[in-house]
Amino acid sequence: MRAGTVPRVPRPPPPSSDLASRVMRANRAHSTGPELRLRKSLRSAGVLGYRTSNRDLPGTPDLTFPAESLAVFVHGCFWHRCPKHGTKLPKSNTSYWELKFRLNKARDRRNARKLRAIGWEVLTVWECEITADPHVVAEGIRQRLARAS
Numbered sequence: 684m685r686a687g688t689v690p691r692v693p694r695p696p697p698p699s700s701d702l703a704s705r706v707m708r709a710n711r712a713h714s715t716g717p718e719l720r721l722r723k724s725l726r727s728a729g730v731l732g733y734r735t736s737n738r739d740l741p742g743t744p745d746l747t748f749p750a751e752s753l754a755v756f757v758h759g760c761f762w763h764r765c766p767k768h769g770t771k772l773p774k775s776n777t778s779y780w781e782l783k784f785r786l787n788k789a790r791d792r793r794n795a796r797k798l799r800a801i802g803w804e805v806l807t808v809w810e811c812e813i814t815a816d817p818h819v820v821a822e823g824i825r826q827r828l829a830r831a832s
């Protein structure tokens with residue numbers, strides 16, 4: 684699908700549930716809590732040389748390792764619909780949220796496809812993986828970089 688053919692999401696309705704207002708407040712695009720925790724763990728694992736929020740690449744990956752062509756997205760479970768925690772829908776405006784999440788997921792897939800097409804490896808890290816243990820995630824990235832270089 685061409686970028687121009689992607690349907691636009693209508694403006695969100697005013698938040699009318701606790702869940703909706705909570706997640707809308709949390710909807711910060713970059714340098715979220717989980718991303719900062721991951722960066723801290725990467726530093727302690729000796730993993731350096733990444734760039735944050737690279738706007739020159741499709742989807743503005745949260746972390747990019749240019750030398751190894753690895754792009755990392757840190758995805759919030761709710762917004763990006765993690766398989767474990769992204770199943771709950773707000774009780775009001777349900778059809779709006781369903782559409783919103785469907786388009787979010789489609790955009791994530793499209794960005795990953797575009798990145799792979801220009802030679803990047805794409806890694807998606809879920810917020811819950813970082814919550815569980817950021818060091819495990821950092822170690823996974825370190826090993827991937829070691830294989831790539």
Ligand SMILES: [Zn+2]
Binds near residue numbers: 760765768810811812
């Ligand atoms: Zn999750």
